Amino acid sequence: MDDQDGRAPAVSVVIAGGARAELLRTVASVLGQTLGAIEAVVAGTVGEPVLNRLAGTERVRVVRDGREASGTYVMFLAAGETLDRHACLTLCMTAERSGAQVVSGCGERTLGRCALDVHHTTRDYIGPLETSKVAQHGASTGRLYRRDFLEEHGLWPDTEAEAARACTAAEKVTVVPHGVLRAPPLAVSGALRAKAGRLARAGTSTRAKRLAYRKVLTRLPVRKGSVVFESGRGQVFGGSPRAIYERLRADGHPVHAIWSYAGSRDGFPTDARLVRRTSWGYYWALARAQYWIDDHGLPGHLAKRSETTYIQTWHGAAFEFVGFDRPETKLASRAARRRLQRSIDRFDFVVVGSDHDLRTLLPGLRTKAEPLPVGQPRNDALVTGGDSERLDAVLDELGVDGTDTLVLYIPVDGRHAMALDPERFAEQLGDGFVLLTRDARKHGPGSRVVDVSEVQDLCLLMLLADVLVTDHAPVMFDYALLNRPMFFYTPGLEERVRQRGTYFDLAHEAPGPVAQDQDALAAAVRDYRTFDELYGPARRAFAERFGGYERGNAAKEIVERFFAPQRG
Secondary structure: OOOOOOOOOOEEEEEEOOOHHHHHHHHHHHHOOOOOOEEEEEEOOOOHHHHHHHOOOOOEEEEOOHHHOOOOEEEEEEOOOEEOOOHHHHHHHHHHHHOOOEEEEEOOEEOOEEOOOOOOOOEEEEOHHHHHHHHOOOOOOOEEEEHHHHHHHOOOOOOHHHHHHHHHHOOEEEEEEEEOEEOOOOOOOHHHHHHHHHHHOOOOOHHHHHHHHHHOHHHOOOOOOEEEEEOHHHOOOOHHHHHHHHHHHHHOOOOEEEEEEOOOOOOOOOOOEEEEOOOHHHHHHHHHOOEEEEOOOOOOOOOOOOOOEEEEOOOOOOOEOOHHHOHHHHHOOHHHHHHHHHHHOOOOEEEOOOHHHHHOHHHHHOOOOEEEOOOOHHHHHHHHOOOHHHHHHHHHHHOOOOOOEEEEEEOOOHHHHOOOOHHHHHHHHOOOEEEEEOOOOOOOOOOOEEEOOOOOOHHHHHHHOOEEEEOOOOHHHHHHHHOOOEEEEOOOHHHHHHHHOEOOOHHHHOOOOEEOOHHHHHHHHHOHHHHHHHOHHHHHHHHHHHHOOOOOOHHHHHHHHHOHHHHO
């Protein structure tokens, strides 16, 4: 197939934004394809330096939405991934010959060997039972899709889940036994490279990745200045890891930042490398990182090498029992308790916000890590007041009138266990009140409920809110620092306390009214000014008890201790 004969299909390669160097490397690999009828479509927000670099480049477009791609065929890449120079030509030739809606090569080259190289010849999968086998590989990159097929089925396979749906929906998927994506060569010995190849050929299962991590990846040299960040097990770009990351960027420290994500890449930083949680890239990044920084706990089966420093920021002061204090841990098998201890023993430092953490969290975890009594970086803005321009921008994005009383509802289990009926509660509050909550359900015209699911930084929502409604979520400890009214809606709390155990009696020590039914709660919130004055002393005592170390400079202190020396 020759791109000069006018018969070559047009291919749009959609590239998710990322760090500058990785993004430019990916674009260069697209432009270097032997198939000439091709365009690189950079989708999402990119920095000014990248825009300047790409401006005027032939066959490159920067767009907000990758669906603006115009090719007959569409392919997806993540920043940092590079194509074999014949990849698009090979896939297009195969698509034209086979008539398949989806053509897949090897999804990625891992440790010098294609991780999906399971065929020695081109193979067709026809019908849902067959195409679903390809879907199980889960890769969202390294595949070529007919655009008319995607439009017909309303698909846009830029995530693993959507890629699996596309393969399942296709009448025919063709898999070729050729590497499509290329990884940079490793400067390792021949023996180690051979072992890497054998491990990679084992496939993309968790077992294969664990084996490769333990036997090969942790023998590679640590990359100085490399930091892996994770928050909420990859669900959000938030928490204390985000605050530390933003401080590093603001201070200009030359770190190689890597963020883990578990679902969508939306909302994650474009000036960091993004790796999907539990992917090969994730294992690779953790194995070579100089620092791990997270707030829940990285996968327990991954041993930490001695050259790596693990800073555990945790996700909130303890109300319910944690770690080895939890009833289910006490009832677990001896082997399960040993696994938990090994996972915790990886911590080198644990960030704490108060004496309460020293008395509960650290003993409950049975950790020997050094406590960092600097307060929680995520709470710095709550102490200092945050960035007013950023707060105004969030208000505009949410379409909220700043003159209304903003009530933030955050239950412990988030949107998956919402005890309140948001629409009814907002109606009970009446005019002048707006309910902010993470509830993606559609609300009718005139609704006073605003879905804030897209705002990943919970600190911003707390700064905007005039009133907090929660049950026993850790957000209560953070919001107390603002000394604003708090209300507690706790149906079923007694049963939860009986099952899980707690470090204090919230029903008697809450710094605000405690309600068991929604009507009583609404009546109390409507009269929040009265309760504001009544509970003022209790709130201040609560904030001191559970946030006594909060001074508004936690991120600065952590950055200066661990990263400032690297400038030299």
